[in-house]
Amino acid sequence: MSNTDAPPNGWPEKAARLSVRLFWAFARVFSILLLLVAWEVFARSGAVTTFQLPALSKVLARIWDDAVSGDLAINTVLTLYRAIVGFLIAGIGGVLIGTAMTRLKLADWFFDPLVSIGFPMPKIAFLPVIILWLGVFDVSKITMIVFDAIFPVIAATVVGIRSVERELLWSARNMGAKESEILWQIVLPAALPQIMTGLQVALPLSLIVAVVTEMLMGGYGLGGAMITASRFANSIGVFAGIVEIAVVGYVLVKAMALTRRRLLIWHQEAHDPSTA
Amino acid sequence: MKTLIRYSPLIILALAWEISSRLGLVSELALPPLSDVIRAWIALIKDGELVSNGLASIYRAAAGLGLAIVVGGLIGIAMAWFRPVNVLIAPIVEIFYPLPKSALIPVTVIWLGFGDGSKILLIFLGCMLPVTIGAFNGARAAEQHLVWSARSMGASRLRMMWDVVVPSAMPELLNGVRTALALSFILLVSSELIVAQKGFGYLIGFLGANGTYDAMYAVVLTVAFLGFAADRAYMLITRRVLAWREATA
Numbered sequence: 001m002s003n004t005d006a007p008p009n010g011w012p013e014k015a016a017r018l019s020v021r022l023f024w025a026f027a028r029v030f031s032i033l034l035l036l037v038a039w040e041v042f043a044r045s046g047a048v049t050t051f052q053l054p055a056l057s058k059v060l061a062r063i064w065d066d067a068v069s070g071d072l073a074i075n076t077v078l079t080l081y082r083a084i085v086g087f088l089i090a091g092i093g094g095v096l097i098g099t100a101m102t103r104l105k106l107a108d109w110f111f112d113p114l115v116s117i118g119f120p121m122p123k124i125a126f127l128p129v130i131i132l133w134l135g136v137f138d139v140s141k142i143t144m145i146v147f148d149a150i151f152p153v154i155a156a157t158v159v160g161i162r163s164v165e166r167e168l169l170w171s172a173r174n175m176g177a178k179e180s181e182i183l184w185q186i187v188l189p190a191a192l193p194q195i196m197t198g199l200q201v202a203l204p205l206s207l208i209v210a211v212v213t214e215m216l217m218g219g220y221g222l223g224g225a226m227i228t229a230s231r232f233a234n235s236i237g238v239f240a241g242i243v244e245i246a247v248v249g250y251v252l253v254k255a256m257a258l259t260r261r262r263l264l265i266w267h268q269e270a271h272d273p274s275t276a
Numbered sequence: 277m278k279t280l281i282r283y284s285p286l287i288i289l290a291l292a293w294e295i296s297s298r299l300g301l302v303s304e305l306a307l308p309p310l311s312d313v314i315r316a317w318i319a320l321i322k323d324g325e326l327v328s329n330g331l332a333s334i335y336r337a338a339a340g341l342g343l344a345i346v347v348g349g350l351i352g353i354a355m356a357w358f359r360p361v362n363v364l365i366a367p368i369v370e371i372f373y374p375l376p377k378s379a380l381i382p383v384t385v386i387w388l389g390f391g392d393g394s395k396i397l398l399i400f401l402g403c404m405l406p407v408t409i410g411a412f413n414g415a416r417a418a419e420q421h422l423v424w425s426a427r428s429m430g431a432s433r434l435r436m437m438w439d440v441v442v443p444s445a446m447p448e449l450l451n452g453v454r455t456a457l458a459l460s461f462i463l464l465v466s467s468e469l470i471v472a473q474k475g476f477g478y479l480i481g482f483l484g485a486n487g488t489y490d491a492m493y494a495v496v497l498t499v500a501f502l503g504f505a506a507d508r509a510y511m512l513i514t515r516r517v518l519a520w521r522e523a524t525a
Contacts, residue, residue: 120507
């Protein structure tokens with residue numbers, strides 16, 4: 001992708017480019033492979049007990065068993081369902097509140113101090129209160145996720161909308177656009193990069209909180225399965241849980257980054273070298 | 277007066293809390309009146325419960341966060357500065373960054389037990405990556421001509437690192453630390469809620485299980501306030517540290 005300036009096309013150049021690309025692809029996974037091999041070797045070396053660090057092969061076998069028995073699918077779907085429903089409510093609610101704060105004085109007066117105090121606050125401390133109010137089932141888990149994930153979205157929306165270039169608004173008004181048209185066609189698209197950044201903070205947060213609430217309230221879900229395994233001193237189950245959660249987290253974060261690239265294809269950042 | 281108007285929504289919420297609870301609009305169990313919560317808070321301070329558990333929590337958070345800042349910062353700068361380090365470590369950072377760090381709670385318990393060690397390790401592991409990524413992005417963005425001038429003036433590699441790369445990595449690094457600070461509170465409280473014998477999370481769980489909800493609310497609000505205050509204090513320090521930057525900008 002990087003060399004767009006018409007490279008020469010003879011076969012030696014092609015072969016050279018291919019081998020360079022293969023080398024970098026290998027370099028990218030090399031250290032991960034190294035880590036995995038080191039895990040297996042170290043676990044088998046006898047320096048640690050199976051309880052402290054079960055071998056990777058045993059953990060993978062356990063994940064395979066879970067996958068065959070269907071537990072893995074149930075737990076993953078439940079965790080994803082909670083995290084994504086919470087994330088969507090937080091995303092939509094956050095953008096709505098954020099937009100209202102920039103449009104209505106009253107909303108700004110009411111929400112601004114709440115956000116400036118609520119954003120940096122460790123919301124997870126309210127978990128026992130939420131359990132007290134809403135019980136230990138999905139409602140309280142999703143409420144907790146929304147409570148945690150909504151603040152970055154509100155803050156990003158407010159910053160995004162407030163930093164929309166004035167010239168854009170003036171030109172639109174000058175050409176006779178209605179307020180609603182300005183909101184939909186100018187303000188929100190122009191604020192979209194910031195809003196997406198807020199959402200990209202909110203998504204991993206949703207998953208973190210989903211796992212924590214499952215751990216604390218028990219039941220099904222990847223976090224619940226992990227804490228059950230931990231209670232029975234089943235360390236293979238604990239490590240299997242970590243691997244499963246890591247994969248889910250990785251896929252979600254990558255999907256979000258891809259969505260961003262799709263949605264912001266018109267924005268200049270799409271052409272900058274990516275850091276994600 | 278201005279701050280009073282600015283924060284008036286909070287006062288309104290506090291009044292609504294007190295009144296709805298006193299009038300019995302909501303169950304006193306679910307929401308004890310604010311005045312009872314304040315009384316319980318004073319009682320907790322007096323018998324030393326809040327202070328001793330609080331100190332235990334703050335020690336864990338500070339130790340974990342301190343380690344994370346030092347190690348994470350060094351790794352990030354090394355990644356930006358030495359290409360082989362980057363090639364080796366970047367893929368590992370990339371796969372561990374999206375891992376919800378709360379998943380590590382049971383593992384740290386398996387490794388280090390129920391005491392301070394497991395919480396410190398958890399906070400260290402959870403907070404390291406945001407710092408590393410901040411330091412990496414910051415150091416990579418060090419202006420090349422600053423590096424060149426330093427080199428042409430005969431600065432040694434180490435000297436250059438300390439005088440040029442570290443200061444230019446500062447803003448992003450400090451931003452990463454802010455994320456880590458918020459994360460440290462989340463991890464601290466959730467790990468203490470799950471397994472602990474002392475600390476804020478333990479106290480919240482213990483009081484909740486006892487049914488003394490006014491005291492539980494008092495501890496929850498204390499933790500929330502500490503998290504907020506830590507963030508504000510950190511912002512003030514950041515502004516101080518970066519004062520040179522505003523002046524040159």
